[in-house]
Amino acid sequence: MDGDLSSLLTAATARKLKKYDSLRGCRFTRGQFWDVVVLTASDEKQAECYKHQMEVKRKRQEFPLGVSFHVFADPPGPKIGDGGSVLFTLSELDKLYGKQLESKHILLIIAGGYSQRLPSATVLGKLFMALPMGERAYQMLDLKLAMYIEFPLWFGPGVFVSCSDDIEVYDASQLTMPGANGIVALAHPSPLHVGTMHGVYVLNRDAGMQVCKRFLHKPTIDEMHKAGAVLQDLTSNPDEFVYTDSVYHISLSTSKTLKMIYAQLNPLDCEVDAYGDFLQGLGTEVDLGDMKVTKNISRVSDRLIQVKKHILCCLKGTPLHVLPLDRSKFYHLGTLHEYLYHFTRDDNFRNELGIVSNSFSSSKPDTVAQSSCVIHSLVNGSVKTGSVVEYSILGQEVVVGENCVISGISLNERAIIPNNTFLHTVSVSKNETSAFVTIFLGISDDVKKSVSSLQEFSALTMLGRALSFNLQIWNLDLSDDLFTNPGCGRSLWNARLFPMCETMELSAATSLKMVAAACEGKKVDICRDWEHLSLADVLQRKDDKMMLAHREQLVEALGTKVV
Structure with missing residues (x-):
């Protein structure tokens, strides 16, 4: 069965790459591509490095024409984490575009921080790592833009959030995306051990987009079972699995809430997580009173607890819709072991992306x-x-x-x-x-x-x-x-x-x-x-x-x- 899925994903990826290649160096029609692409950086030095590389790509006409690109460095001072980068970026975009944001499709890629586990990509950035996908010069950024080629048509105006070291391979040819307020997240079937390192959605067994019950941030296998996150489909997937997180879309109304949170917390002086802190308090079966806001955190302070609880309270009641992509796979390239395994030993990965x-x-x-x-x-x-x-x-x-x-x-x-x-x-x-x-x-x-x-x-x-x-x-x-x-x-x-x-x-x-x-x-x-x-x-x-x-x-x- 995995071989059939891999063949399906190989064909789907080829279609996306072909479509993206047809847009490179050309103008796109409204809604056919992102209006704005934003990268985050941890400091000004990293931001300048990203800007230079993006200008090189622009001169080569490796992007569709008419796309606005920005790089926002985190403000100086304490580390604010990927969630803090999202809050800061939304505030900066509001300054640049104002009311115009209400009609724009924005792709926000969290690319700040220096990778200690993949040092070969840390100097120039994981988003600019070379991918061995044949004669075409592809980087991780190119692949992401290609893989997300359908999303502006799926989602209404708002902000789509992704990371710089993951790859989502999916076939969604039979899916349609109805408009939805709040946050709409894509989910992928994954083995239980993968769920312990990522976020896990607790869902009904229904097909199609549904309202999420709970979001578990890096749960143990026992916690997944107790929450009802573990599923099994004997017809297609005889092994137990969970739906794990990857990318998500923030509606205009929720973007305004996040900008309000940043204004209230500014200056933000502690790390905020774009998944754990934004999603953990959402869902129809969440009890904020039982929420352990400091789970998976090594250094806890009173200020950190205060900030995390404030975010949970402000986002309370925000709808969290999840679209399970059953015909999909999620790959992480954040470590040397993952990098080597996927590029040299993982035959499915190599076939699905055309690795040579x-x-x-x-x-x-x-x-x-x-x-x-x-x-x-x-x-x-x-x-x-x-x-x-x-x-x-x-x-x-x-x-x-x-x-x-x-x-x-x-x-x-x-x-x-x-x-x-x-x-x-x-x-x-x-x-x-x-x-x-x-x-x-x-x-x-x-x-x-x-x-x-x-x-x-x-x-x-x-x-x-x-x-x-x-x-x-x-x-x-x-x-x-x-x-x-x-x-x-x-x-x-x-x-x-x-x-x-x-x-x-x-x-x-x-x-x-x-x-x-x-x-x-x-x-x-x-x-x-x-x-x-x-x-x-x-x-x-x-x-x-x-x-x-x-x-x-x-x-x-x-x-x-x-x-």
């Missing part, structure tokens, strides 16, 4: 495993099973091991990249000139894991060994000077491990020596005069325009080589 092993790249025949992906790269060496290589130049004596992610690397000398290795070269600023840092990790390394003191440092691991052991191998001293802002914790994210070099080639070769030394347990001589940066430092000093220029040059060079 060689996307606008040049490589020797039979040197790239069919279950790997090479994207916008010049590869004269070999790439083994289950690896992804993007925007890289690899010489003929370079061997990429299994289950690796290689991004922006330039290696011409003989090199063997061990299995399960992550390598990513980033352009950074150094005294008004450019330099390069190659970040290296093990695919399974937990970049977010943090310890509060040096005495607990032994709990951190990297490349399959204790990080303290690796520091000795690399002749680096363990002290608080090793970390960027140790007061916020000590982790792989803020550990200054990565040497800054003058050229891309030297940077990649040096970091690979450090990887090999850690794997072999042998000391390596690294110039102690070189400045070492952390991942957190790299984001503050990144030169994204230099990175984009390098990618442009590589793509242009490949244009003469790709057959």
Whole structure:
């Protein structure tokens, strides 16, 4: 049955991509596409990076003409979360458009924040990650615009909210969307373990759009059963499943309520969730008195509780309609493991999106495993099973091991990249000139894991060994000077491990020596005069325009080589 569904979704996706391609560089008729597309960013630096990339795409006429694009950086100060970004964006749109908003279809993509679990996409943004979908240069943003091509016709004017690291593949050829006030959410049948990491809707067993009973935010499997969220259809889906969240539409009246909430809370000084805080208090069987507003939150404060309760009270009574898309799948690309699995091992995903092993790249025949992906790269060496290589130049004596992610690397000398290795070269600023840092990790390394003191440092691991052991191998001293802002914790994210070099080639070769030394347990001589940066430092000093220029040059060079 899954094979039949996958074939159906493959055909549906192809239709959407074809329709979107016909609009790229052309003007669309009213209601045929979004009037406004908005991206959120966590700060001004990220916003400028997004704006530059969007301008490049606009110059190439990769969007339908006449679409208004905006990037809104979160206001400076405390983190306000994705829900806070939505509130702030609605307020900014109101300033720009006023009454005109009442007739506009708006797509809001929450794209702020820096990904610690998918570092290759964090510098330029997950929304701009390259997708190996054949010769056409597709990014996540292009795919989202294509997959949502029908939504302006489905929904009335309002704001459609999506995230930057998920993909919804669906066939809705037999569905019609009646107008509805409040919030209308799309739901996808998912295994119970997926529901524990997302939102789950409690619905009747009726077909078509229905009023939601309750919304469960990252529930346990036991909580799903007790709430009546677990379903089973023996004719088509013999396994138990739940309907999980993905994207939703906010009507004009609810948008006004959210703008009012932001005005009342301004300045917003704590994190708000666009799913848990907006949807958790909605539904016909919700009891706000029993609501645990701080569930799944590690740091609780009186102010946080006050803000969350205020939002719940203001949204009380807002209708929550849910449209179950039974012929759909939801994919998340937020981690290295998910990224590798879906691109290299998930046959259904690869078929449904047209994922190929060689996307606008040049490589020797039979040197790239069919279950790997090479994207916008010049590869004269070999790439083994289950690896992804993007925007890289690899010489003929370079061997990429299994289950690796290689991004922006330039290696011409003989090199063997061990299995399960992550390598990513980033352009950074150094005294008004450019330099390069190659970040290296093990695919399974937990970049977010943090310890509060040096005495607990032994709990951190990297490349399959204790990080303290690796520091000795690399002749680096363990002290608080090793970390960027140790007061916020000590982790792989803020550990200054990565040497800054003058050229891309030297940077990649040096970091690979450090990887090999850690794997072999042998000391390596690294110039102690070189400045070492952390991942957190790299984001503050990144030169994204230099990175984009390098990618442009590589793509242009490949244009003469790709057959």
